Amino acid sequence: MKKAKLVSVINKLSGFYGIPFNRETNSPGILEILIGTKLSQNTTDKSSFRAYTNLRERFPSWEDVCEADTEEIKECIKVCGLAKTKSENIKKMLTEMKNNYGNLDLSFLKKYDDENIYEELLKYDGIGVKTISCVLMFAMQRDAFPVDTHVHRVLNRLGIVSANTAEKTFEKTKDIIPKGRKYELHSNLIKFGRNICKAKNPLCGACFLYSECGFIDKKIYSKSSAGKKTGNNNFIILENI
Ligand code: SF4
Numbered sequence: 001m002k003k004a005k006l007v008s009v010i011n012k013l014s015g016f017y018g019i020p021f022n023r024e025t026n027s028p029g030i031l032e033i034l035i036g037t038k039l040s041q042n043t044t045d046k047s048s049f050r051a052y053t054n055l056r057e058r059f060p061s062w063e064d065v066c067e068a069d070t071e072e073i074k075e076c077i078k079v080c081g082l083a084k085t086k087s088e089n090i091k092k093m094l095t096e097m098k099n100n101y102g103n104l105d106l107s108f109l110k111k112y113d114d115e116n117i118y119e120e121l122l123k124y125d126g127i128g129v130k131t132i133s134c135v136l137m138f139a140m141q142r143d144a145f146p147v148d149t150h151v152h153r154v155l156n157r158l159g160i161v162s163a164n165t166a167e168k169t170f171e172k173t174k175d176i177i178p179k180g181r182k183y184e185l186h187s188n189l190i191k192f193g194r195n196i197c198k199a200k201n202p203l204c205g206a207c208f209l210y211s212e213c214g215f216i217d218k219k220i221y222s223k224s225s226a227g228k229k230t231g232n233n234n235f236i237i238l239e240n241i
Helices: 002-017 030-039 045-058 062-067 070-080 083-101 107-111 114-121 129-140 149-158 166-173 182-195 218-224
Strands: none
Touching: 002 182, 030 045, 030 083, 030 107, 030 129, 045 070, 062 083, 070 083, 107 114, 114 129, 129 166, 129 182, 149 166, 149 182
16 A cells, blocks of 8 residues: 555656666765765755865865865865864764775775675764665665655655654665665655755645645645745755765
8 A cells, every 4th residue: 555655656756857867887986975975964965065076176085085184174165064073074984994994995895785785884973874875876876765854754744654763764665665766766755855845834735746645734734835836956966976
């Protein structure tokens, strides 16, 4: 039942946003995804993309970032906010990885299965299940399903899952999504969550998933959002680095 509803939602989202295709060539490396994810915390994807680009232009390699002063890293990424914390976290992660592996080439992880990659990367502070799922999806083209705040909120409002944390939503959905459709669902749920099913004041009056939705307040928000235009905030940093 939930699976049938989920498939219907996937199809309607793709009908509205199209089917995004994951890159098979020129995909980013594992560190690119880990650092892009860290930069994108608590800010917009456009700001974090500017910070990421500044960092890449200033430092030719991740080894150089690892050797740099935290202040230098902070200066590069200040455009995305929380620069002090993010620069310290990036430096700490790179230093620990270099100590553990002897260098910053993480491509050996591509030989591991998903479970072993989760196990290995969860050893690092600040790397959680969502971030590792992003690594699997964007750097390795695996059929993973990162659950961020938008994905978690929308799947719960729709009634596809009932879970009070993103981690529980991840556990409940990862095995019911049809094979090969996780990337499509992840990408389109983020766009839908940013532009229509927003955290505050969802645009239920303009929602093409209204008939599928189990959100208890959808009638109230339908009235308050009637006639409002949906947004067009579709830039996702991990699709662009
Ligand atoms: S009807 Fe409202 S709460 Fe339900 S999915 Fe649409 S925007 Fe979100």
